[in-house]
Amino acid sequence: MTxxxxxxxxxxxxxxxxxxxxxxxxxxxxxxxxxxLMRSRFSAFAVGDAAYLRRSWHPSTRPADLVLDDDVRWYRLDVLATSGGGAFDTAGTVEFEAFWRSPAGRGSMREVSRFVRGDEGWQYVDGDARPTG
Structure with a gap:
């Protein structure tokens, strides 16, 4: 076992x-x-770490509860673009496409995610989903 x-x-x-x-x-x-942070959040989805996802979510938009779908397997991430979000920035965006499989099929989701950095470090705020296809 690995x-x-x-x-x-x-x-x-x-x-x-x-x-x-x-x-x-x-x-x-x-x-x-x-x-x-976005890459680590994708990895958290892939390994099923809902606690990390909640901790890395900005309190202003964090859901009260987060339940991950055990049937969905996230297996590939492509970062498409970034804006800001560097070591000296306080805000940034990351556009990505994430690929998944489930017993029902496979697909991907594309999103432009917004992040802010404050006393708690970088945190995910929200994102705009983009059509894939």
Whole structure:
């Protein structure tokens, strides 16, 4: 069985999960950019870490509860564009396409996500879904 230490990170960095997004999920390290936070959130969807998704969601838009669909497997992330969100910014956007599979089929979702950085570091605010096809 492949453990977290050797499994490739779902975010697409090419690094092992243990060196990439797992330290963010565990609270051992903070995301340095909006893109890094977005990639770590995708990885959290892929590994089923709803607690991290809630912690990395801005309080102004965070849902009271978050239940992930166990039948959906998120398997690929393509970052399409970024604006702001760097080490010296307080806001940024990341456009991405995320690919999924389920017993009912497969598909993708495309979104432009908004992020802000404050006392809690980078946090996801919301996103605008874009049609795929």
């Amino acid at each position: 453990g977290v230490s050797s499994a490739r990170c779902p975010c697409g960095s090419g690094l092992p999960l243990a060196e990439c997004c797992a330290p963010l999920h565990a609270g051992e390290r903070a995301a340095g950019t909006a893109e890094q």
